[in-house]
Structures are given as C-alpha cells and as structure tokens.
Amino acid sequence: MHIHTHYDNLQVPYTATDAEIRQAYRRLSRKYHPDLNPDPDAHRIMQLINRAYDVLSDPRKRAEHDFWIEAQRRRRMQEELGIPTTLPHAKRRNPPAHYSSSQHYAADGSASNPQKLVLIGLIIISLILLGLVAWQGTSWFTKSKEPQLVSTQVIINPDDKQPVDVHAMNAETANTPPATSYVRPTHAPNGSPLPTESGYVSNYAQITGSGNSAINVENIRNTSDVFAQLYEKQSGQLMRTFFIEERNEFLLKDLDSGEYFVRYHQLDTGEYFDSESVTVSPTHTATIYLQRSNAPQP
Known part of the structure; x- marks a missing residue:
C-alpha cells in the first residue's frame, strides 16, 4: 500500500517545513555527493536527492506531487476494495429539479441502492485515507528527529520507478575516509579570523x-x-x-x-x-x- 515519494528520498515528513527540507538536503548531500563519496552509486543517489529537493522546495511542484500521491492512494484503495475507479452513468427518469445532475436515480426518482452503497463506500475510503495520512505524517515526523541514512532498504525515483539498493553502499562507505584532505583556513586574506559559521x-x-x-x-x-x-x-x-x-x-x-x-x-x-x-x-x-x-x- 505504501507509495514511494520524493518525501521518502529526502527523508522528511509530508508536513515538513521549507527549513526542514533544506536541512535534509544539506545532510544527504554531504554524505552522497560524488565529490565526497567515491561509491559508483553515489551519482545516481545524488540525482534522486536533487530531484526530490527540486520538487519539494518549489510550492507549485510540491502541491502537484501531493495531489499525485493522494490520487495514487485513492486508486490503490479502490482497487483493493474492488470498487471501480470510474462510475457508470445510470439512466435517469425525470429526477427532481433540486438535485444535482451528477446523482443517479431509480425509476421512481429516488437514488438507487447500488448508488447509495458506492457513495457510502467512497465516504469510508476518504475517512480511511485521512487516517493513513495522519498516521504516516506522525511516523515520519518522529523518524525525522533522528539521524538516518537515505534509506534502510532502497531509493526509488518516483519518475522512473527504478530502485537502487544502498545496503552494501552504506556498509562499504561507513569507514571510508573523506575524499579530500581539505582543512578550512582559519583566517581571511587580511589576517582577520574567519567566522565559525556563515x-x-x-x-x-x-x-x-x-x-x-x-x-x-x-x-x-x-x-x-x-x-x-x-x-x-x-x-x-x-x-x-x-x-x-x-x-x-x-x-x-x-x-x-x-x-x-x-x-x-x-x-x-x-x-x-x-x-x-x-x-x-x-x-x-x-x-x-x-x-x-x-x-x-x-
């Protein structure tokens, strides 16, 4: 039932703020940027991280991604419950004028029992989806407070659905020394000490x-x-x-x-x-x- 998203690749909850998204991007970039990580899979993982940051840092793209996630969840829930994703239009005979034309009626002008069941089913599905979203957001919010790797299993690009197994990569690079011997200078050209932070x-x-x-x-x-x-x-x-x-x-x-x-x-x-x-x-x-x-x- 789980749908892998850009939130998973960036290791942030659906409720993440812009600051939390930037912080997660910096943390993952330090670990998987090809300039700092010699593993051959680092380049592909960094591409996924960059793509996730590009989407989640843009309000319009993030809204479109959230809409896509919700649509996928609704479709999968309907498939599991055996409910068709599109409803056929029933024949209607003189429906009362004060009802919406999108409703379906039996021969006597009242909503048919199958239609009522479908409407009730959709209401139940909506409630279930709201509960899943709340539970998922709470779970990710808790996990985001702890240091984590990009994934404990795989990273999947939502665009091409191609998985990358990073178990071996994490084990091999855990004790890998830094790619360079760079040591930050302590003083500016005029001899003044550089700040400890920006x-x-x-x-x-x-x-x-x-x-x-x-x-x-x-x-x-x-x-x-x-x-x-x-x-x-x-x-x-x-x-x-x-x-x-x-x-x-x-x-x-x-x-x-x-x-x-x-x-x-x-x-x-x-x-x-x-x-x-x-x-x-x-x-x-x-x-x-x-x-x-x-x-x-x-």
Missing part, C-alpha cells in the same frame, strides 16, 4: 545602503566553504565581505537598488569564481547561486 568577516568595510533590498547568497549546491565579496557591477564598488559554509546560505540585507555580483574563493581548492549578476529593486530579495560550474577567474 557571517561577515571583521576588519573589512561593510557598506550599508539606504534602501531595503536584499540578496540571498546560496551556497547549498557547493561542496566547499567560500570567502566571498559582493560588488556593485557598474561601479566595481566592493560592498560586503563575508564567509559562507558549504551547503549553507547567507542573507545580505539593507542594499540599495542596483546590479550586483559575488566574487568568491573556493577554500578547498583555492579557485576564484564570479557569480552571475542580479538586479534588485526596492523591497525585492534576489538570489545568487554559488557553484563550481562557473568559469574560474584569473
């Missing part, structure tokens, strides 16, 4: 505008901590200097309207990259994504 770096000018625009710098797709600086594109003015942990994000507030980009230093490899530029308007929050796919700067 935040501004001391002893750098942090220019605050008079506007109320903001930029969310997202490092969730990156596998490295970064030392980053925000620039105003037209003038080349350095606006902010900050540090972001891998699989994390940082919000730059109180900016004036304008076009900005981020130049960032991958602390694990020493490479420098420029992000794409974004334009912010008053009361608007834009997002800049940091990842290795950008072309390195000289």
Whole structure:
C-alpha cells in the first residue's frame, strides 16, 4: 500500500517545513555527493536527492506531487476494495429539479441502492485515507528527529520507478575516509579570523545602503566553504565581505537598488569564481547561486 515519494528520498515528513527540507538536503548531500563519496552509486543517489529537493522546495511542484500521491492512494484503495475507479452513468427518469445532475436515480426518482452503497463506500475510503495520512505524517515526523541514512532498504525515483539498493553502499562507505584532505583556513586574506559559521568577516568595510533590498547568497549546491565579496557591477564598488559554509546560505540585507555580483574563493581548492549578476529593486530579495560550474577567474 505504501507509495514511494520524493518525501521518502529526502527523508522528511509530508508536513515538513521549507527549513526542514533544506536541512535534509544539506545532510544527504554531504554524505552522497560524488565529490565526497567515491561509491559508483553515489551519482545516481545524488540525482534522486536533487530531484526530490527540486520538487519539494518549489510550492507549485510540491502541491502537484501531493495531489499525485493522494490520487495514487485513492486508486490503490479502490482497487483493493474492488470498487471501480470510474462510475457508470445510470439512466435517469425525470429526477427532481433540486438535485444535482451528477446523482443517479431509480425509476421512481429516488437514488438507487447500488448508488447509495458506492457513495457510502467512497465516504469510508476518504475517512480511511485521512487516517493513513495522519498516521504516516506522525511516523515520519518522529523518524525525522533522528539521524538516518537515505534509506534502510532502497531509493526509488518516483519518475522512473527504478530502485537502487544502498545496503552494501552504506556498509562499504561507513569507514571510508573523506575524499579530500581539505582543512578550512582559519583566517581571511587580511589576517582577520574567519567566522565559525556563515557571517561577515571583521576588519573589512561593510557598506550599508539606504534602501531595503536584499540578496540571498546560496551556497547549498557547493561542496566547499567560500570567502566571498559582493560588488556593485557598474561601479566595481566592493560592498560586503563575508564567509559562507558549504551547503549553507547567507542573507545580505539593507542594499540599495542596483546590479550586483559575488566574487568568491573556493577554500578547498583555492579557485576564484564570479557569480552571475542580479538586479534588485526596492523591497525585492534576489538570489545568487554559488557553484563550481562557473568559469574560474584569473
């Protein structure tokens, strides 16, 4: 009866908040990203994790996925109870005008007994489904509070239904050393200590505008901590200097309207990259994504 969904692949309950979904994505990415996990199945598992995050982090896609789950549950319940998934239209003779045309009537104008039974059956099925959803949500909420692997059995892509057995992978990679010997630097180029978590770096000018625009710098797709600086594109003015942990994000507030980009230093490899530029308007929050796919700067 269980339907494998994107919630299963991301190990979150159906009631998960946006913050819980991001936290689960970061945790699973650290374990199964191909840059960090040498197992050949890691790439496929990471694709499933990325697909699940793409759907569940988008309100529209998540709503469509929830509708698909409910439709699948209803169809399977009807099949198990022997109830047809589509109801035939019975012949009607002069139904009373105050009844809906979607109801079925016997020859005397009253609803036929088979139709009543079907309606009662559908009501019972709806109550059962509501109980299952409540029970499933409670179960997953309890499990989400404990550290878990991506799956204790298999991961299934809801799009292609192809399972990946991760029992052996978990056993083989449990004692695997990290893929790199990266050690986070303790100081910024100006000698100031880097923050212990994402935040501004001391002893750098942090220019605050008079506007109320903001930029969310997202490092969730990156596998490295970064030392980053925000620039105003037209003038080349350095606006902010900050540090972001891998699989994390940082919000730059109180900016004036304008076009900005981020130049960032991958602390694990020493490479420098420029992000794409974004334009912010008053009361608007834009997002800049940091990842290795950008072309390195000289």
